[in-house]
Amino acid sequence: MNYRRMKIKEFLYLFGVDAFITNYRPNFMYLSGFTGSTGVLIITKDKDYIIVDGRYILRAKNEVDKDIEIIDTLDKSSILKKSADLLGDLKVRKLGIEQNNMKVGDFLYFSQSFEVKCFNYLVESLRAEKDEEEIKKIKRALEISEKVLKEAEEKLYNGIGKITEIELANFIKNRIIELGGSGVAFEPIVAFGKNTAFPHYTPSNVVLQEGDFVIIDMGAVVDYYHSDITRSFCVGRNPEFEKLYNIVLEAQQAAIDSIKYGVLSVEPYNVAVNIFEKYDLKERFTHGLGHGVGLEIHEIPSLSSGGFGFLKVNNVITVEPGVYIPELGGIRIEDMVLIDNKSNTVLTKYKK
């Protein structure tokens, strides 16, 4: 029996629910092995089922755990009906759905025929605690990211007056694929000069200038697992850069030092805020401290003011404090951290 689905079945017993349904790709992938874009996974106390359309029947046969019955439909549009029919045949009365994932239309459809019990972040809370294989994939994705970032950094020093943000972003995307990544974890953020003051910037045709602040935030995907790294650079001399850089680094180190299992996920965020407060920069730290990373680039736990719950062993999270000063620039430093049964290991090796 698949351990992950066993956990879901326990929740079915605990909440008196007959079946759990997910059509959210990262979650059915995690629970069944099926990597196709569309599918419906149904978990009951006994048997489990996956409903896929004609495009994916062979793929499902290759990938899906052998104890899951594959049910096919000819076309995508009949997947929901086929799922509801199956649930009816199985005499399901109470159906567990994913409040945080299911589309309103799907919800309305299922709630016509079944009593619905909403679960919130149920599969995500399992996904937050990575196993050995998952950690290996994340490490491989991070290794590729770090190699590409190194090359991108070198291009900066030869690119003054020449290279644009978009050119560097495209270079990053291409190199990730060339080095064995299956894709980018997200569109790379490459910002030069004052543009670094926008935390989530979109690259433009701006050309790199001597003395510019630079932010590169990027990640690769390997076997569906993501990585995430940010470094800030300065090409040439800029005394303001060094001063701010060291403050962000201090905030990051203090936050990392506070990370261990059993700590509230908001705690490392508060530690970073306190450091920025010391330098009167609290208002300039305008985003969360970090997030879980895995089958998605942003997962729970959220290390932010809105984060809930506790940090746990085998969480893989980012720690990415930043300060942003309009008309001057911004600095962000982001590492990936694995929580272990003592404290944590910083997975990112890139120099800071």
Ligand SMILES: [Mn+2]
């Ligand atoms: Mn990040």
